[in-house]
Amino acid sequence: MRRIISVLLENESGALSRVIGLFAQRGYNIETLTVAPTDDDTLSRLTLTTIASDEQSEQIIKQLNKLIEVVRLVDLTDGEYVERELMLIKVKATGSQRAEVKRTSDIFRGQIVDVSAANYTIQLTGTSRKLDAFVNAISEFTVTEVVRSGVSGLSRGEKALAL
Amino acid sequence: MLSGADILIRSLQEENVEHVFGYPGGAVLHIYDALFKQNRINHFLVRHEQAATHMADGYARATGRAGCVLVTSGPGATNAITGIATAYMDSIPMVVISGQVQSHLIGTDSFQETDMIGISRPIVKHSFMIKAATEIPSAVKKAFYIATSGRPGPVVIDIPKDITNPSDLVPYEYPKDLKMRSYMPATKGHSGQIKKAVNMIMAAQRPMIYAGGGVIQGNGCEKLVELTRTLGFPITNTLMGLGAYPGTDKQFLGMLGMHGTLEANNAMHHCDLLLAIGARFDDRITNTVSKFCPQAKIIHVDVDPASISKTVIADVPIVGPVEWVLSEMIDIVGQVIDQRARGHAEMLASWWEQIEVWRSQNCLEVKTDTTGAIIKPQQVIQALYKFTKGDAVVTSDVGQHQMFAALYYPFDKPRKWINSGGLGTMGFGLPSAMGVQIAFPEEQVVCVTGEGSIQMNIQELSTCAQYGLPIKIINLNNRALGMVKQWQDMQYEGRHSHSYMESLPNFVALVEAYGHVGKQVTNIDELDSAMEEALAIKDKLVFLDVLVDPEEHVYPMHVAPDGSMRDMWLSKGVRT
Ligand SMILES: Cc1ncc(C[n+]2csc(CCOP(=O)(O)OP(=O)(O)O)c2C)c(N)n1
Numbered sequence: 001m002r003r004i005i006s007v008l009l010e011n012e013s014g015a016l017s018r019v020i021g022l023f024a025q026r027g028y029n030i031e032t033l034t035v036a037p038t039d040d041d042t043l044s045r046l047t048l049t050t051i052a053s054d055e056q057s058e059q060i061i062k063q064l065n066k067l068i069e070v071v072r073l074v075d076l077t078d079g080e081y082v083e084r085e086l087m088l089i090k091v092k093a094t095g096s097q098r099a100e101v102k103r104t105s106d107i108f109r110g111q112i113v114d115v116s117a118a119n120y121t122i123q124l125t126g127t128s129r130k131l132d133a134f135v136n137a138i139s140e141f142t143v144t145e146v147v148r149s150g151v152s153g154l155s156r157g158e159k160a161l162a163l
Numbered sequence: 164m165l166s167g168a169d170i171l172i173r174s175l176q177e178e179n180v181e182h183v184f185g186y187p188g189g190a191v192l193h194i195y196d197a198l199f200k201q202n203r204i205n206h207f208l209v210r211h212e213q214a215a216t217h218m219a220d221g222y223a224r225a226t227g228r229a230g231c232v233l234v235t236s237g238p239g240a241t242n243a244i245t246g247i248a249t250a251y252m253d254s255i256p257m258v259v260i261s262g263q264v265q266s267h268l269i270g271t272d273s274f275q276e277t278d279m280i281g282i283s284r285p286i287v288k289h290s291f292m293i294k295a296a297t298e299i300p301s302a303v304k305k306a307f308y309i310a311t312s313g314r315p316g317p318v319v320i321d322i323p324k325d326i327t328n329p330s331d332l333v334p335y336e337y338p339k340d341l342k343m344r345s346y347m348p349a350t351k352g353h354s355g356q357i358k359k360a361v362n363m364i365m366a367a368q369r370p371m372i373y374a375g376g377g378v379i380q381g382n383g384c385e386k387l388v389e390l391t392r393t394l395g396f397p398i399t400n401t402l403m404g405l406g407a408y409p410g411t412d413k414q415f416l417g418m419l420g421m422h423g424t425l426e427a428n429n430a431m432h433h434c435d436l437l438l439a440i441g442a443r444f445d446d447r448i449t450n451t452v453s454k455f456c457p458q459a460k461i462i463h464v465d466v467d468p469a470s471i472s473k474t475v476i477a478d479v480p481i482v483g484p485v486e487w488v489l490s491e492m493i494d495i496v497g498q499v500i501d502q503r504a505r506g507h508a509e510m511l512a513s514w515w516e517q518i519e520v521w522r523s524q525n526c527l528e529v530k531t532d533t534t535g536a537i538i539k540p541q542q543v544i545q546a547l548y549k550f551t552k553g554d555a556v557v558t559s560d561v562g563q564h565q566m567f568a569a570l571y572y573p574f575d576k577p578r579k580w581i582n583s584g585g586l587g588t589m590g591f592g593l594p595s596a597m598g599v600q601i602a603f604p605e606e607q608v609v610c611v612t613g614e615g616s617i618q619m620n621i622q623e624l625s626t627c628a629q630y631g632l633p634i635k636i637i638n639l640n641n642r643a644l645g646m647v648k649q650w651q652d653m654q655y656e657g658r659h660s661h662s663y664m665e666s667l668p669n670f671v672a673l674v675e676a677y678g679h680v681g682k683q684v685t686n687i688d689e690l691d692s693a694m695e696e697a698l699a700i701k702d703k704l705v706f707l708d709v710l711v712d713p714e715e716h717v718y719p720m721h722v723a724p725d726g727s728m729r730d731m732w733l734s735k736g737v738r739t
């Protein structure tokens with residue numbers, strides 16, 4: 001099952017490498033990873049997605065909790081949550097394709113953020129599945145570049161991962 | 164105002180560090196100079212940094228306090244790695260201070276630069292990279308706290324040379340208390356879970372207690388004995404847990420696992436309730452996990468939540484310090500023991516009857532040589548036991564000799580059996596014995612080794628000479644990497660690929676060259692007297708080179724792959 005694990009980490013050098021090292025060392029996989037400081041500059045927030053069985057994800061969470069710099073963490077997929085990912089995608093668009101690419105982008109509520117004579121760069125946010133669907137839909141055109149931010153997420157409602 | 168080097172030494176003094184085990188080099192010269200100018204901390208100069216870590220480790224295992232190591236950057240740091248990994252695998256508290264190249268040179272592949280934080284990351288509990296001298300006190304305080312609390316483990320502090328510069332003075336203050344919002348090891352167990360566990364314990368028909376090194380690390384041995392005696396249950400200890408429960412007690416079934424006794428492994432396999440305490444269901448215990456304890460409900464007590472349900476799912480997990488949890492259990496058991504269900508005593512008695520049948524097979528009986536000359540390795544351990552009255556601190560290396568020591572030298576007290584169980588580090592025996600002897604100068608400290616293992620850190624005989632450490636080294640010399648050879652006999656049709664020790668040194672001459680006493684024993688008739696004499700020499704290191712039967716195997720031994728715990732080889736070609 002796909003898990004979204006969100007971690008509050010001491011904003012110290014070396015902390016991130018411990019998290020990544022843990023995954024490599026114990027043979028857990030990382031599908032996506034994003035990390036940035038939070039409103040509290042002593043903390044950074046790291047979100048990662050992984051594919052793991054129940055037992056595996058229990059171990060992952062326990063092992064993450066053992067890292068001294070991990071302050072608190074949550075498996076968002078344990079409850080209701082919102083997730084978003086950002087994608088920038090550069091597509092070749094010339095002649096009649098320009099209109100078609102634009103239309104496909106509009107259907108997915110994409111925004112064209114850069115235009116050149118032969119290319120559109122489209123920005124899209126949504127769940128990873130939505131981004132996958134867009135990549136799929138646009139693949140009839142020539143895609144030159146794709147960059148995705150990795151998943152960020154928050155629990156729905158009152159629940160919060162905070163100190 | 165003090166320099167970083169002085170601050171480091173002062174901080175170590177604040178932590179009541181008595182001994183530092185180390186080796187100097189460029190990046191730690193300022194620190195060594197600061198050491199020179201004080202006299203509260205002793206420094207022991209090893210001959211190889213690996214030995215410094217094992218000495219600190221032996222000191223820590225024997226005392227329960229953190230061992231402290233000081234090494235230089237680059238090769239000094241990398242040489243320490245094996246010892247750090249050894250401590251990590253057995254959850255031993257240790258603080259390793261490594262020098263680093265000057266801050267401005269980091270990342271430039273400068274002379275003797277190595278990324279110590281990176282290299283050690285998977286084998287430390289935590290590590291600190293120091294960026295300013297003012298950070299040293301809090302890093303040292305945290306390092307000792309982290310190393311010794313919760314599930315203990317090694318901590319590395321990496322200090323660039325410029326930070327210890329004697330001409331850069333900064334204010335010094337040692338923090339009184341310590342706040343870490345992200346590290347709060349469990350201080351109690353969950354009472355509800357403990358009650359639930361006790362209910363199951365009281366209802367069990369074929370209970371079994373399985374206790375590991377965590378009981379020793381967590382200072383829970385007295386409580387373990389009290390609980391076990393109150394309940395009247397059978398108990399086994401892991402290789403790491405030997406001594407947690409008295410080895411000569413009737414309720415003790417011996418060690419379990421790959422080379423465990425018939426009775427311990429069988430009782431594990433057939434029990435209907437397993438109380439696991441400070442043990443981690445290692446693959447050397449369980450044999451095939453899917454066949455492990457097929458009828459048992461499992462209660463698992465451990466201070467490390469990640470150890471619980473990692474390989475074997477626990478029915479009742481209890482996270483907490485073993486000492487605390489055991490005390491709580493004893494209280495609750497005390498309240499209900501008299502109301503034990505009628506018939507329970509009979510059930511327990513019939514379980515014991517079954518166990519006695521297994522025990523009566525006497526799986527550790529030694530088949531002595533019929534010609535009456537060849538020394539069996541087990542006989543050496545028995546002689547050692549006899550002449551130390553079972554009261555020595557015994558360290559070991561890794562191989563057959565380690566298993567013979569574990570099986571034939573019952574330990575009645577904790578912290579008397581010192582060995583590398585998790586990593587299985589050959590070369591651990593001698594330096595760890597040195598650490599123990601330094602901690603307890605009056606104790607009889609014996610290193611049981613093999614001619615393979617001893618050569619992995621034999622240079623430390625020189626350190627022993629320098630500090631006058633009167634260790635007794637018992638070399639079970641089978642002229643082979645015996646454990647490897649045994650596996651080759653059993654699984655590779657006797658093809659002994661590189662398991663012979665050719666061109667062995669003349670050990671007696673070698674130890675004499677270092678200024679110690681050496682003696683070779685070749686005949687069983689000389690064994691007792693040689694052992695007695697060696698142990699009687701109180702002020703010198705004695706090396707007893709005992710030529711033992713090179714054909715001997717360690718039994719029992721789990722049948723693998725696909726075997727359960729009760730599937731064992733009992734002697735060559737004979738299995739359960
Ligand atoms: C550093 C290291 N290298 C290799 C091994 C693998 N190994 C385990 S036991 C053993 C043989 C040990 O030989 P010896 O010390 O003579 O002990 P014996 O088994 O003969 O009693 C070896 C090579 C190990 N445990 N540690």
Ligand SMILES: [Mg+2]
Pocket residue numbers: 562613614615639640641642643644645
């Ligand atoms: Mg040998």
